[in-house]
Amino acid sequence: MTGGPVAGTRVGAPGAETTGADARGTAFVEVDAPGTASAEAGAPGAASAKASPETSVEAGAPGAASAKASPETSAEAPLLETGWRYGRHLLSISDLGAEGIMELLHLADHFAEVGRRPIPKVPALRGRTIVTLFFESSTRTRLSFETAARRLSADVLTFTAATSSVGKGESLRDTAQTLHAMGVDAMVVRHSNAGVPWQVSRWIDASIVNAGDGWHEHPTQVLSDCFTIRELIAQRDGRQAEDLGPEVFKGLRVAIVGDVLHSRVARSEVLALNALGADVTLVSPPTMLPSSLEGWEVSVSHDLDDVMPNIDVFYLLRLQTERGAGRDVPSLHEYTEKFGLTARRAESLSGHAVVMHPGPLNRGVEIASEVADSTRSLVLRQVANGVSVRMAVLFALLGGRRH
């Protein structure tokens, strides 16, 4: 358990007074578990009257505007404003910009630390209800969000629906409104059609998190990727990730390889990397690129071998085999020959180049098994970091004063 708050750099809303920060620069104050007596600040293990022995008392609250709360006590402090300035939803990466992305990464640092504790749980969102509304099946992403929500002590409801039932039974709107009527503070929405999270945000009064909408966006995946890249570079440079700002991404040469056209991860990735100043190259056959790249600062190549020597991060996209083979590319074999990160190609990678993939992998298609399992591959780190990042997102949106 960490000790009490230490004065340090505040991360969060500018102008808010510093109330304390840990050694790594994350400001936090003791956050009282809602509805319970105030807890003593800085007393590891000191639980509020109602807090269960399993939950740790501390929770990070960067940007907390509690000028009044001294570092020693939280007084009768209710949940404090997180100072989150980027809206009550997370729908698109472009809602965040470089600053918003970095704020979330700093928040995620704190929750990554929570994740390393014997009891990886904080009461920050206790009493809040979060629903995962997944119309497209994705066990991994859903579990990642649910884990994040539970680690914040929120109550979690799960709603999954086979894609085919949407529009045939209860309408999308009725589903959202019915769930909301049960009393939810946030909905995490995934759907195979673009725009559904925006529509849901118009129908109900709750925070909406886009967990993937059709070909359009997947902001939390990309935030996790940015977190992973920063972590990697920190490690390589022998520094603490928390000390690294957006400069870590500037000029970083990233190749996004594969079916960009159908990839929500690619769209969010380009938006994030453009905002952070990275150097993005799309590597695809023309049939797998959007008809217009207007607004994207990217280079394009149709030849992976051409660009390979000049790339720091290879971000491989899953080939949608159900759709791609025979249609957008003549065959999987041809795709792998031209765009797959085969073992042969991997041999010629420069020493520091790394490989990322949003998962699930098509081993032997876009990525050779040996490459997927090599030390260059950050895939498992991407997955692990997903929980911390999602905790950061949920906390940023919900950690403030209850309405």
Added chain:
Amino acid sequence: MEGESRWSGVTDPHPFDIVIRGGTVVDATGERRADVAVSGGSVVAVEPSIDAPAGAQVLDADGCWVAPGLVDIHAHLRQPGGEESESVETGARAAALGGYTAVVAMPNTDPPIDSPSIVAEVLALGSKAICRVDVAGTATVGRRGERLAPMAEMARLGVRMFTDDGAAVADSGVLRRALEYARGLGVTIAEHCEDPALVEGGHMNEGAWSSRLGIPGRPAAAEEILVARDIELARLTGGRLHLLHLSTSRSIALLAAARREGLAVTGEVTPHHLSLTDESLAGFDAAFKVFPPLRTADDVAALRAACVDGIVDAIATDHAPHSAEAKDAPIEQAPPGMIGLETAFPVALEALSAEGLAPARLIALMSWRPARIAGISTEIGGDQGGPVAPGSPANLCVLDATANWVVEPAKLASRSRNTPFAGCTLTGRARHTIFRGEPVVVDGEAMR
């Protein structure tokens, strides 16, 4: 008796005495300040000042245009089969409120209008409506694009236009024969030009916005390819071709070339394609989803110019009612289409007044030129399109081009609410509509 309806029955209309006072008459001969008197279903006088006889209904047209009733050659009235979203009666009421005295009902109903019995059914429903309802028949049986529909049998009941609208006739051989056969009957084949293979799976214009929004696109080329193909077949066959809802600048160029060549090809544009772009879909509101899709600002500019230059013959609404539930769906699942009869005039007016279009030119696009295409023009023995002169059939609209009003979907006469202009303040409205001598809309209210 002033203001009291003397309507006594469908088959025996009682003549009205109406004086439309204080307006500016706008018709094919131009514009002039004049009062208009109507009696027994006809215009009887057009003079600078007309005294209303005792018992005559006086309709105030101060500041308004008095024009031949508008004619919409492309409206989906959903009967038979789609009555939950519209009926002939409610669609006709919406039309009359929009200043229309005639609409042509599209045949992509359920069952489709591909036989004389269904034509008769819809005409019967239309006979009670407060505007003229003509019927378009399908070009092929069941709209399946394989066998020619019984055009002659339907033509005997007055059908003048045949279309598989909703889709193109994909097989060029079938379309060729349809055009040839139509030529023999003196009727028109109308086409929804979008190549099915190129638009498959697409839900909005393919371009910068579809790429940004991750929504599968429908390329402009899909429309242009079929426009070009259809024009070639019109040239080959000599048949009369009408191109529905053109939406791209290149389509306009193709139409212009066909007109220069003297081919029997006409084209229409919708008010929404004259005013909205694909950027409208950025909020993921399916109210803006339509086929062919809303395009780019350049396309909108080209369509407007084509209206001004006379390359386009008609503004047609493509009024397409859908239930609120259907339109609440994700963009990729929602049905395409927007209602438009009640908003067409102000939207078209705003879109084209920036181009400095004279009122008579705008009304030409919305009244007598579409009437000609539909075969119901006074020029060929029909009763639509004017001129506003003694002896003409009294199908008139009184349009206030300066009236501001807010579009409240729940207050529209259409059974459906799917208008992209919901909540918008529009300028321009039909104040009165006179259908066959009967004032069916007075002061913006439908009389029945």
